[in-house]
Amino acid sequence: MTDVAGTHATAPVADDAKWQRVLRSFAENKQAVFGLALLVVLLLAALLAPVIAPQNPYDLAQISFLDAMMRPGEASPGGILHVLGTDSQGRDLLSAILYGLRISIVVSASATLIALVIGLVLGLAAGYFGGRFDAFLMRLVDVQISIPGLLIALLLLVAMGPGVGKLVIAMVAIYWAYFARIVRGVALVERKKEYVEAAICLALPRWRIVLRHLLVNCLPPVMVVGTVLLARAVLLEASLSYLGLGVPVTQPSLGLLIANGFGYLMSGEYWVSFFPGVALVMLIFGVNLVGDHLRDVLNPRLQR
Amino acid sequence: MTVFIIRRLAQSLIVLLAMSLIAFGGVYLIGNPIDILIDPNATEAERMAAEHALGLDQPLWAQYWHFLVNLLHFDLGKSFSASIPVSDLLLQRLPATIELTIVAFLVSFLGVPLGVIAGRRPDSLLGKTIMAGSILGISLPSFWIGLMSIIVFSVWLGWLPSTGRGDTITILGTQWALFTWDGIKHLILPGVTLALFNFALLIRLARAGMQEALMTDYVKFGRAKGLFERRVVWLHAFKNILIPIITVQGLELANLLTGALLTEVIFAYPGIGRLAIESIHFLDRPVIVGYMMFVVTTFVVINLLVDIVYGIVDPRVRYSGGGND
Amino acid sequence: MTAAVLNVEHLRTHYFTRAGVVKAVEDVSFEVRRGKVLGLVGESGSGKSVTGYSIMGLVDHPGRIVGGRILYNGTDLLALSEPEMRRLRGSRIAMIFQDPMMTLNPVLRIETQMVEAVLAHEPMSRQAARRRARDALGQVGIPSPDERLQAYPHQFSGGMRQRVVIAIAMLHNPDVIIADEATTALDVTIQGQILSEVQRLCQSHSTGLIWITHDLAVVAGIADEICVMYAGRVVERGTVDDVLDHPAHPYTFGLIGSVPSRNERGQPLRQIRGTTPSLANLPQGCAFRPRCFRANEICTNEPETMSISSRRETRCFHPLVAQPT
Numbered sequence: 001m002t003d004v005a006g007t008h009a010t011a012p013v014a015d016d017a018k019w020q021r022v023l024r025s026f027a028e029n030k031q032a033v034f035g036l037a038l039l040v041v042l043l044l045a046a047l048l049a050p051v052i053a054p055q056n057p058y059d060l061a062q063i064s065f066l067d068a069m070m071r072p073g074e075a076s077p078g079g080i081l082h083v084l085g086t087d088s089q090g091r092d093l094l095s096a097i098l099y100g101l102r103i104s105i106v107v108s109a110s111a112t113l114i115a116l117v118i119g120l121v122l123g124l125a126a127g128y129f130g131g132r133f134d135a136f137l138m139r140l141v142d143v144q145i146s147i148p149g150l151l152i153a154l155l156l157l158v159a160m161g162p163g164v165g166k167l168v169i170a171m172v173a174i175y176w177a178y179f180a181r182i183v184r185g186v187a188l189v190e191r192k193k194e195y196v197e198a199a200i201c202l203a204l205p206r207w208r209i210v211l212r213h214l215l216v217n218c219l220p221p222v223m224v225v226g227t228v229l230l231a232r233a234v235l236l237e238a239s240l241s242y243l244g245l246g247v248p249v250t251q252p253s254l255g256l257l258i259a260n261g262f263g264y265l266m267s268g269e270y271w272v273s274f275f276p277g278v279a280l281v282m283l284i285f286g287v288n289l290v291g292d293h294l295r296d297v298l299n300p301r302l303q304r
Numbered sequence: 305m306t307v308f309i310i311r312r313l314a315q316s317l318i319v320l321l322a323m324s325l326i327a328f329g330g331v332y333l334i335g336n337p338i339d340i341l342i343d344p345n346a347t348e349a350e351r352m353a354a355e356h357a358l359g360l361d362q363p364l365w366a367q368y369w370h371f372l373v374n375l376l377h378f379d380l381g382k383s384f385s386a387s388i389p390v391s392d393l394l395l396q397r398l399p400a401t402i403e404l405t406i407v408a409f410l411v412s413f414l415g416v417p418l419g420v421i422a423g424r425r426p427d428s429l430l431g432k433t434i435m436a437g438s439i440l441g442i443s444l445p446s447f448w449i450g451l452m453s454i455i456v457f458s459v460w461l462g463w464l465p466s467t468g469r470g471d472t473i474t475i476l477g478t479q480w481a482l483f484t485w486d487g488i489k490h491l492i493l494p495g496v497t498l499a500l501f502n503f504a505l506l507i508r509l510a511r512a513g514m515q516e517a518l519m520t521d522y523v524k525f526g527r528a529k530g531l532f533e534r535r536v537v538w539l540h541a542f543k544n545i546l547i548p549i550i551t552v553q554g555l556e557l558a559n560l561l562t563g564a565l566l567t568e569v570i571f572a573y574p575g576i577g578r579l580a581i582e583s584i585h586f587l588d589r590p591v592i593v594g595y596m597m598f599v600v601t602t603f604v605v606i607n608l609l610v611d612i613v614y615g616i617v618d619p620r621v622r623y624s625g626g627g628n629d
Numbered sequence: 630m631t632a633a634v635l636n637v638e639h640l641r642t643h644y645f646t647r648a649g650v651v652k653a654v655e656d657v658s659f660e661v662r663r664g665k666v667l668g669l670v671g672e673s674g675s676g677k678s679v680t681g682y683s684i685m686g687l688v689d690h691p692g693r694i695v696g697g698r699i700l701y702n703g704t705d706l707l708a709l710s711e712p713e714m715r716r717l718r719g720s721r722i723a724m725i726f727q728d729p730m731m732t733l734n735p736v737l738r739i740e741t742q743m744v745e746a747v748l749a750h751e752p753m754s755r756q757a758a759r760r761r762a763r764d765a766l767g768q769v770g771i772p773s774p775d776e777r778l779q780a781y782p783h784q785f786s787g788g789m790r791q792r793v794v795i796a797i798a799m800l801h802n803p804d805v806i807i808a809d810e811a812t813t814a815l816d817v818t819i820q821g822q823i824l825s826e827v828q829r830l831c832q833s834h835s836t837g838l839i840w841i842t843h844d845l846a847v848v849a850g851i852a853d854e855i856c857v858m859y860a861g862r863v864v865e866r867g868t869v870d871d872v873l874d875h876p877a878h879p880y881t882f883g884l885i886g887s888v889p890s891r892n893e894r895g896q897p898l899r900q901i902r903g904t905t906p907s908l909a910n911l912p913q914g915c916a917f918r919p920r921c922f923r924a925n926e927i928c929t930n931e932p933e934t935m936s937i938s939s940r941r942e943t944r945c946f947h948p949l950v951a952q953p954t
Binding site: 139143146148231238267270273284285287 | 315318319322323326327436439440442443444445447448451452454455459460466558559561562563565566569570580581584592596599600603604607
């Protein structure tokens with residue numbers, strides 16, 4: 001019982017070799033690499049929006065109603081070429097999409113991340129301490145998950161009103177439960193394993209046990225669930241914004257841009273709805289491709 | 305088994321109670337509906353009278369208690385804007401949503417055979433194409449696909465109508481569109497749009513299940529018996545993958561019901577989802593609460609039914625359940 | 630001397646995996662005679678199961694038979710089309726698997742699984758097929774077969790389930806039955822019953838039996854002839870008495886020595902040092918060389934199969950019995 005390091009070595013803490021194998025297997029899969037590349041391109045585009053966008057769609061001085069509803073490829077008298085056309089207010093659609101992409105990504109990613117942190121903390125606490133806290137939390141999770149997410153979001157947004165921050169809160173309120181459930185499950189299993197007991201016997205501080213062992217073992221399933229929920233969050237954000245219950249009109253996300261084009265569909269002016277939708281699909285598709293392969297790689301049941 | 309059902313029932317009731325509380329509480333926080341409903345120039349007395357007529361002057365808990373008691377009598381209150389009982393309003397719109405959901409549900413089941421094909425030959429070109437298609441399928445926002453299908457099939461090709469429900473016939477006092485040609489035409493675009501996600505999901509489920517089932521000994525034994533591959537795949541393996549599919553599909557049916565909300569808005573389809581969104585814009589509190597209660601109740605009931613159907617399909621559950629509980 | 634019903638000649642079955650070619654079966658030859666039992670012995674991973682699947686034509690992707698012949702009554706099975714092969718499977722050549730829990734389809738009644746096996750090879754009415762199934766159940770000693778037909782697999786005990794599997798295998802009085810570890814998953818007492826049941830049935834129908842097992846004790850009790858496999862190759866072949874009493878190959882010698890009951894009390898168990906090699910990465914020459922106590926430089930060459938006596942072969946440069954001169 002002298003070798004403290006030994007207990008660490010025998011703990012199934014995800015070691016470098018495992019992650020190397022995951023990475024290698026990931027790189028071998030064309031779909032996953034394609035998805036990742038797609039995501040990187042979209043992220044860069046969103047990040048660099050102010051630099052690469054032909055105009056700032058929020059700057060009223062740059063927008064003219066005279067340029068409204070120009071077809072893709074037309075150039076405005078001001079000299080800007082509108083590759084993807086303009087919308088009803090004369091905004092360059094490509095610019096609007098780049099800025100909209102930013103909002104879509106920021107809202108859904110921050111909602112997922114906050115939900116992850118909350119779920120992680122609550123799930124670890126429930127799994128580690130057990131007892132009444134655990135029972136109460138899991139009942140809450142059950143109730144929460146048995147109510148459709150869209151309904152919860154509608155309810156909260158109706159109550160709170162629209163706004164980026166409120167949208168994030170509504171989405172966190174939906175997704176934390178999924179993280180809490182999966183983390184708690186892993187923590188329960190891991191808590192009973194010998195290396196945790198060994199660590200307790202060695203009188204290592206409790207927080208170290210929790211952090212070092214439970215947390216690391218929770219990571220793979222949390223990553224898998226995280227990507228699935230991220231894709232869903234992007235979709236939900238777009239849906240809510242489409243319904244006019246999400247982001248405010250002054251900060252249009254992709255979903256709201258699609259909604260803006262609705263009135264022009266019947267006259268065949270498709271592009272205002274079409275191109276933001278393509279960007280949205282690329283974003284969700286990229287996340288799903290990565291997530292799909294991540295699940296294959298990290299799923300212990302399929303590792304043989 | 306009985307104990308199990310009772311436990312599940314109790315759990316369901318808790319969910320419903322929680323939902324009623326959340327729905328009522330949440331919806332109460334929206335701005336005062338009186339401001340919208342009555343003439344801004346009305347006198348204070350008129351305003352008080354209107355509040356009293358709608359029961360809005362009572363304390364919050366009294367309103368909730370009243371609401372809960374009425375709920376047990378299937379009385380969801382009166383719509384503020386339409387002045388008819390919410391239950392009538394919902395019932396009026398319900399057939400449309402039921403038709404839409406069922407059409408979408410049935411259409412999405414085309415994903416099962418595709419998933420089986422992909423699962424049998426996951427490395428073939430066809431298998432890979434189906435799989436890539438299904439990932440794309442779950443990535444497509446239904447409302448966007450709805451809009452694009454309107455552009456293509458209604459505006460450019462002019463084949464299908466894009467709004468409304470079309471002709472209906474009256475059966476037992478309710479309007480059904482599924483029995484008229486015009487009604488069916490109106491159902492195609494929204495139905496397929498709504499089905500898309502579940503369709504893609506079913507491909508994935510069936511594929512994963514088939515891959516797993518084909519590795520089992522009973523499939524090998526089926527082949528060793530000299531059965532035709534058809535029978536091995538479509539009876540032996542298929543019946544086994546049906547169990548996880550049914551479990552998920554119960555939930556998906558309920559998800560379709562909420563998903564119908566977006567589809568109904570896009571296609572101006574007069575179902576309960578569109579009613580809910582209209583009510584949100586009018587701040588018609590009883591209707592919103594009524595809609596939510598209805599959807600969650602359906603959700604909970606379907607979940608219960610799934611557990612029971614599960615026992616029927618899987619004989620292991622059916623028989624062992626009786627002895628263990 | 631009865632005629633051989635099945636001749637396996639230089640069979641080679643390889644698996645083409647990403648990590649490389651796995652030579653699961655490499656140059657395996659043996660013959661099965663009517664009413665006789667051939668024991669196919671080896672550790673797990675020695676290729677004995679794959680040999681069985683190869684005969685049945687049921688090698689799964691990414692495996693493929695890359696060479697040799699499998700002669701059934703003189704016809705090469707490898708040259709048959711899939712429909713022709715299907716007609717033989719289950720009717721002329723049947724297979725029994727290791728775990729009766731997994732072999733029968735959990736969601737189908739025994740009746741369904743037996744009737745389909747009858748109808749796959751002989752067109753007749755369902756009633757007739759059902760009678761046939763019932764009689765077969767009676768033959769393998771299952772009480773009240775009429776009622777048991779209605780049951781699901783999980784309602785049987787392990788031993789009874791294996792009897793059902795045997796009944797299915799015997800339905801068409803096959804010429805050859807391949808039993809792959811058919812008693813390994815059963816209790817010892819049940820093992821004995823099943824063994825003698827199978828032996829009795831095969832003798833009365835003059836069915837040739839291939840008994841695949843890792844358990845020498847089982848083979849000693851049931852087999853007429855033995856093939857010992859190691860790393861995909863047959864290392865020794867001969868009558869059961871010859872091989873067990875005078876093993877020629879050092880591996881067989883070690884294997885026999887490892888059986889606890891054959892050791893004298895108080896003596897330490899003999900064991901074979903080392904572990905079975907990975908089939909994807911075999912040592913050069915004789916695969917047993919690194920674990921062999923008789924190995925020297927010559928063993929880095931591939932040993933050929935050579936005859937010791939009339940029905941006796943081994944694949945070793947240093948056999949433990951005298952070679953004919």
